[in-house]
Amino acid sequence: MKKTLVLQDTEHPHRSNALLEVAFGMYGKQHSESWLLCYTEAHDSILEGFDHVVVVKDGYQAVNDVRGICTSILSLYDEHCFDSILIPGTWVGRMVAPRLAKQLKVGLIAEINDIQKKDGTLEFIRTAYSGNVLCGISMQSKSPVLLTIKGGIFSYKAEGAPKAPTLEYIAAPTPSPTMKCLKRSPLEQSYDIRDSEVLVSGGGGAKKVVLLLQELAKALHGQVSASRKLVDQGLAERNIQVGQSGRVVNPKLYVAVGIDGAIQHVEGLRDVETIISINTREDAPICSISDFVVVGDAKICIEKLLKRIGADT
């Protein structure tokens, strides 16, 4: 039996059991025994899939206490000797995992989005060079395997009747007085396209679908931007113009609708992970730097896409 400890994803609690997929990918479901270190919202749908749950009393206070979380994980490790410790790729997780690595003197592979088995060894896949390249990384250190997992990629598939996990309660370590959270508020949407992680961008070929761009942006939790051609035609404001002379943006996802891809426009895209083009011409220059190209009419494409996304949610 391979033992795995999962740190709860306190920013998206419903995603916590998605990390189990990683454990199953490493060891196979039959040979995995899992623990969840839980800080908030310990109800059934969150806990489903875990064999053991360790709940931190008054966990809400300790949710951002990085050193405290490390201490709790280390004491659990001392008790159970986990083969792997899985940390979600959240803000807290990204501060916890590296510190753990130093304390346990093991390597840390961060932001993995896939696992492959090659010639009997495990390879953990992550992107590099702003998503331009996928790397397979192997762990060279001893147990435990320490990973942070990129959010939103893996998902837990329930199989059969859920088994109730064992429950244990622990106290949170006293937080150090050296760090204090003074204020917390939900992240509001900025209207600056430079802050957006997702941009749906219209070019000269999108002049008939400007309203659809808004809908698609909303469905993808992003914002609308434009190339110069759309701005020149008065269909978009200059403050959402993407380009060397406009705004230089670095979203994770850039959907180029009816954009030809003049160099001045493309130079406004920096370190973009994924570029999708919707264009009537496959040989438009922007398609050569796109990861995914839909050749055809923008209106048909977006309408179908919205329908499909709507059907899923």
Add this chain to the structure above:
Amino acid sequence: MHIICLVKFVPDVSAFNYDYNTSSMVNTHTKMVLNPDDVHALSFALQVKRKWPETYLEVVSMASPSVTVYMHDLLRLSVDKGTLLSDPLYAGSDTYATSEVLGTYLKGQHYDCIITGSRSLDGATSQVPAQIAQMLGLDHLLDITEVDMNHLSSNEAQCTVETDTEIQTWSIQMPAVLSFARNSRAKLPYPTFEALQKDVSGKLFMISNQDLGLKRDSVGLEGSLTKVVHTYEAENMSRAKTVVGVNDEGIDLLVQFLEKRGYL
């Protein structure tokens, strides 16, 4: 206040060209840029120095001597000292080994505040600053978007961070490691024309492993606890593009693509 700012020079990814056969970047011109997060970090440090001119600002990087010309450019701004940790033994270091080197150097230094970026353009693992904090026994904040200049001293800093879902304001006691998020509006100031003509090489110090005394097996490839075994062209996630039409199958593939990459 004594500030040490850690920086990394990364290949200019916007001119990317990756050779899958040799698993390396093909640079049409070997141009490096200061990691965007580090631009924010350093511009903050320079702001502090403008406000409090008696601040001592040191910039530190672990890199090959090829970045000397870029370090000189930083020294032409009001940076007081540049330190380059460089040794052939350090080549091929992963984040664990890198933080060993940086942490060992920093252990021997005096500072009120260590300022860094949050992630690098090439690796983007966000590990080194936290590991340095651990090694030095310091607190650490990641993804800082702003520091309140009215609440900044050698005792305390008040910082705003952005997590995936929240904005939080923290008070953190100095010394500590402050890691800044990328901000496309952050810019380094211009060097003056006179500064451009100056020879600043006297302000740059090279530190090799002779000075740091690390064991061979704790640095470089030998000291790396993770290893890139190769670069992937997995069928559904390769940079080689997928082309579809606007039929149902095509849209299905697009939705799958978006889901697989975590956008839906």
Add this chain to the structure above:
Amino acid sequence: MRNERIMEHLESMLEPTQINTDAADLYDASADRYKKYAKARNVLDVPPPLAIVYPKSSEQVSDLLVFCNENLINVIPRAGKTATEGGLENWKEQTLVIDTKLLDKIIKIDTYNMQATVQAGVPLQELEDELRKEGFTTGHSPQSKPVAKFGGLVATRSIGQFSTLYGAIEDMVVGLECVFADGHICKIKNVPRRSGGPDIRHIAIGNEGTLCYITEVTVKIFKIYPENNTFLGYLIHDIDTGIKVLREVMVNGFRPSVARTYSEEDAAQHFYHFHKGHCVLLFMAEGPDLIVRATAKAIEEAVEKFQDGIIEQVDSKHIENWFNNLNWSQQDIDDEFEGMKEHDCHSGFTTEISADWETIPKIYYSVMKRVREEYPRAHDLTMLGGHSSHSYINGTNMYFVYNYDIRCAPEDEMRVYHHPLQRIIVEETLKLGGSMCHHHGIGKFRNEWTKQEHGSAYYMLEKLKEAFDPNGIMNFGTIFYQEAGAKYQ
């Protein structure tokens, strides 16, 4: 004369709508595209002119010039404002910009005698559009075509993208009218050729506003056959191969309308979607069907001859698409301007030169070497390359292009970046016997090398200036070096 008296005099000569003293327009008129970045950032180091005036006729131009000549007022003749070398920049406190805005009539289009006559303020695109309606073209297509006007196009000895077939402006001009500082209005008549003494058109063509003010131009027109346009493109190993193929085509007696070869980084700007990191060679052939076919065949044969240097052929569609999007529009210029206000960059600079076939690659490689080895800010360069775009039987041009991250104050940009690069290019070119200015003109910023450029023949240029502008009022600082202007350089 005091400024107030000058203004009074202008008001007595011209109507109020013909005089512009708006501060923003005067600031804009102090410099041209050479100092575009400093202008966008409001840190120009040159004085604004006193006024911009818009004469309605050659007689008014004559009156204005006489007035300026008598009162030692600097004159800047201006048309489309697309100058790139400082030709329109102002270096004097008392200057009048004389703008062709109201000299904007197309006077005659004669499709039997294949000539078109226009006033100096007619935009090239306007004449071109009119001609196209009837199946003709001027054959002149500089990248500034949508914005540039005839006065400037002739004054700078401009050249267009199709010059390899149609020639440059000097091949197209039939006759012209110009006005001199002493008020003389000279009309050179329209004849197909003559030998009536030296060709005096060349006093006006290329004078860059230093000798006279051009008011009217007659150009040849050509028949077009757009249905025959043929495009050919190739990826090649190096720029040498490109130049050899270009030479082969030219020397064998063929005239494609476009014949170009691009170095890797320059190619990346235009062809990032298909150049795969390589140099590019491209051609366009146009004209009557049989000629186009023969030209295309000759190109293919030349490519075949140097096939060791050829990597692969490119889909012609890409070349055609590229051509259709090549020219600047006013919107492009405005957009770049807005961008420069916010960002520390612009769309790059160029220095373009010419030489014979043998010398061009030598100049190219020695420039590249010197820049990479000597230039202290080489690590700020984001692009450094060149392309050959105008070929002759006996040589070609080389258009060096470069762009950089601007890591200095806007007012220092020129002396940190462009000037040292331009210096290297000019020095290497003059050293190897080429010309430092193929078609952009000397302007003000290569005037320190004018004597070297012309050698012993400089005497002829100098004497023309003495004869036609003894008081030195015509565009002070352009072409002829002036000590008093050094502070602006």
